[in-house]
Amino acid sequence: MVLALSEAAHRFRAVSSTGMSDPTSKSPASTATDTVPSVEEALGRLQMPLVEAMMTQRAVRRVLPDPVDDAVILECIGLALRAPTGSTGQNWEFVVVKDQRVKEQLAARYRQAWSLYGGIGKRLAGEDESMLKILRAVQWQVDNFTEIPVLVVACLRAGVREGRIPYMPTPHVGASSFFGSIYPSVQNLLLAARAMGLGASLITLPLWSVTSARSILGLPLSVTPCCIVPLGWPRGRYGPTTRRPVEDVVHLDSYGNRAWR
Numbered sequence: 001m002v003l004a005l006s007e008a009a010h011r012f013r014a015v016s017s018t019g020m021s022d023p024t025s026k027s028p029a030s031t032a033t034d035t036v037p038s039v040e041e042a043l044g045r046l047q048m049p050l051v052e053a054m055m056t057q058r059a060v061r062r063v064l065p066d067p068v069d070d071a072v073i074l075e076c077i078g079l080a081l082r083a084p085t086g087s088t089g090q091n092w093e094f095v096v097v098k099d100q101r102v103k104e105q106l107a108a109r110y111r112q113a114w115s116l117y118g119g120i121g122k123r124l125a126g127e128d129e130s131m132l133k134i135l136r137a138v139q140w141q142v143d144n145f146t147e148i149p150v151l152v153v154a155c156l157r158a159g160v161r162e163g164r165i166p167y168m169p170t171p172h173v174g175a176s177s178f179f180g181s182i183y184p185s186v187q188n189l190l191l192a193a194r195a196m197g198l199g200a201s202l203i204t205l206p207l208w209s210v211t212s213a214r215s216i217l218g219l220p221l222s223v224t225p226c227c228i229v230p231l232g233w234p235r236g237r238y239g240p241t242t243r244r245p246v247e248d249v250v251h252l253d254s255y256g257n258r259a260w261r
């Protein structure tokens with residue numbers, strides 16, 4: 001495992017986010033086919049080196065309508081649960097949506113939010129082709145939301161132990177601990193999906209109305225929907241990710257001291 005990681009790190013060094021000479025920190029594209037693997041094949045892919053999964057994990061919104069086996073979904077969520085939570089509360093709940101009627105209701109909410117945000121996004125994007133490409137991918141996801149085989153809705157239970165008391169204003173540290181208790185698990189889920197070759201993305205717009213999301217999903221008031229990870233076997237290939245170089249975002253001891261630039 002250690003050897004595999006160091007080999008992968010070596011392979012990706014030229015494009016790693018620590019590459020001082022690389023201004024855009026592009027990770028390499030990775031392959032994916034339009035075919036659906038068997039459960040055994042998908043689970044076997046979890047042996048992918050961690051660095052490779054991290055360097056190629058990205059929002060893959062265009063997916064096939066073919067079903068994703070429950071064993072694959074549960075493996076993703078099982079690996080998500082290896083993540084930390086505030087006070088080790090493990091107050092996460094994952095609603096796996098496969099029912100067409102539930103998807104339709106969430107799709108309607110996504111369309112509403114996108115009609116506003118998408119319009120703003122298009123105006124801001126102007127002629128920027130990379131932004132326009134993302135907007136086209138989101139538009140595809142909005143238009144085809146009900147065809148996506150699985151939507152994993154990541155939720156958190158609120159409680160005193162979790163730093164959140166319903167209807168009480170939450171101090172910054174409580175809010176940070178509360179929402180910070182779902183995203184490490186979601187990133188684990190995304191990495192597991194990436195390794196298995198699933199297309200996945202992290203989205204929040206369909207949940208813009210928490211009241212409506214609770215009603216659609218039958219969530220009690222004590223459970224907050226945080227984000228959705230749509231899952232499916234990808235159409236086409238994974239593209240490369242582009243990220244800011246590490247030296248642009250790191251400060252030594254005090255904000256503004258760009259010691260590594």
Ligand SMILES: Cc1cc2nc3c(=O)[nH]c(=O)nc-3n(C[C@H](O)[C@H](O)[C@H](O)COP(=O)(O)O)c2cc1C
Pocket residue numbers: 057058059060134138141201202203204205206241242
């Ligand atoms: C908190 C959060 C909310 C997001 N919400 C949405 C969303 O509602 N719809 C969407 O298409 N992407 C959403 N994204 C995904 C980002 O747009 C995505 O990370 C970005 O496009 C980068 O993609 P890449 O990893 O392929 O480079 C969200 C990401 C985060 C972290």
